[in-house]
Amino acid sequence: xxxxxxxxxxxxxxxxxxxxxxxxxxxxxxxxxxxxxxxxxxxxxxxxxxxxxxxxxxxxxxxxxxxxxxxxxxxxxxxxxxxxxxxxxxxxxxxx
Numbered sequence: 001x002x003x004x005x006x007x008x009x010x011x012x013x014x015x016x017x018x019x020x021x022x023x024x025x026x027x028x029x030x031x032x033x034x035x036x037x038x039x040x041x042x043x044x045x046x047x048x049x050x051x052x053x054x055x056x057x058x059x060x061x062x063x064x065x066x067x068x069x070x071x072x073x074x075x076x077x078x079x080x081x082x083x084x085x086x087x088x089x090x091x092x093x094x095x096x
Contacts, residue, residue: 016049023056034059050077050084 012019020041024031034056035041044052054077058070066074 012050012053016053017045020045020049020053020056030060031056034064048078048081050080053077 008019008022020031024041031041032038041052041056044055051074054073055066058066058073062070
């Protein structure tokens, strides 16, 4: 099982949406438990996949008490998502 976790972590750096889908497909409680309903992870899947994935990871690793160092992980994921969104918008403007 540790090898599978390492593969998912490496894959999440390049394809977070794929990892969210695989976790949902094979381990639904891992993605479903941190969120109060299905809408938030669905929106996160499309809008902020790194943040959604890091929140699910932090929630499951800390037993539902996301605080301290886990907040740093989530802030980094938010910044990464914003950078990806901003980079895509900049590339689209450059194309025009």
